[in-house]
Amino acid sequence: MHVNALTDVGLVRKDNEDNYLVSADRGLFVVADGMGGHLGGAVASSMAIKVIDEEIREPHLEENPSRLLHTALLKANSLILQQGQSENLCGMGTTVTAALFQKGSIYIAHIGDSRAYLYRDQALTLLTQDHSLVNELLQKGGITVEEAQYHPQRNILTRALGTQVLPQIDFTTTPALPGDMLLLCTDGLSNHVTDQEIKTVLSEESNLKQKVKHLVNLALERGGNDNITVVLVQYE
Incomplete structure (x- = not known):
């Protein structure tokens, strides 16, 4: 198993509220994108990873x-809920x-709008569904794929860790085949x-x-208005 990961603060934000975990010996890989309050997002995503x-x-x-x-x-x-009771971290999640x-x-375990993709036999499959207002509108046919990409409310989440006592988490399982690439x-x-x-x-x-550097550079070239984190795993 080979892996490479990179996180970048982007070109607009001062702080990086993304965190990730790479542990090839355990076969464990995680990305987390924090939200809420001054430093709250960074605290929430860091807690989740820890x-x-x-x-x-x-x-x-x-x-x-x-x-x-x-x-x-x-x-x-x-x-995260417990820590979020403090005034300066109120409303944080990830x-x-x-x-x-x-x-x-x-x-795969998933909540929020970070994603997992599987690249196999020159085909790319999205393994997760965004828990976001825009994706709900898209699924109901209220907007097009093109409109979703530039929708002003595309960052509004409908689910996140640390926002309710019993969060609804999605799970999916897929066979791991030699040559597979998993992108988080x-x-x-x-x-x-x-x-x-x-x-x-x-x-390529x-x-x-x-590959990871190329993906991050593409996001930066398009404006880089958010933190960018990429974890790429190749299964052998």
Whole structure:
């Protein structure tokens, strides 16, 4: 398993509220995009990463991987809610998209609008659905894909970790095949770079580091108005 990751503050924001976790030995990869209050977003995303890292320390092959992820995210949610009671952190929360490679499969836990993509056999598949107001409008046919890309409310989330006692978390599982590439990213990438462009970059004859850098540079060239985080894993 090979992996490369990069986070960039972007060209507009002063602080980076994104965080990520890369642990190839455990097959554990996570991106989190914080939100809310002065420094609240950075605190929330950092807490989520820390808790997931602590809860999934070693491969638990006898346990259900989705259950492991669920337990970790619920614990993170509880701690973020508790910490969010303080005045300067009120209203903070975070997206989380986590992937765990176990038992020949990729287990995904997801809440918010960070994304997981699978690149296999020159095809790109989005494994997650954005929990956002704009995506709800899109699914209901209220707006087009083009309108969604530039919608003024595209950053409004309908779900996030740390915003309610019992968060609704999505789970998906897909087989892991040799040569697969898994891409985790925050919306700082997906709001600027289209799926077709992501597919083109992943198909290039370049190493993972070059692919990740190319994707981040594309987002920066389009304005870089948000933090950008990319984690790219190649399964062997």
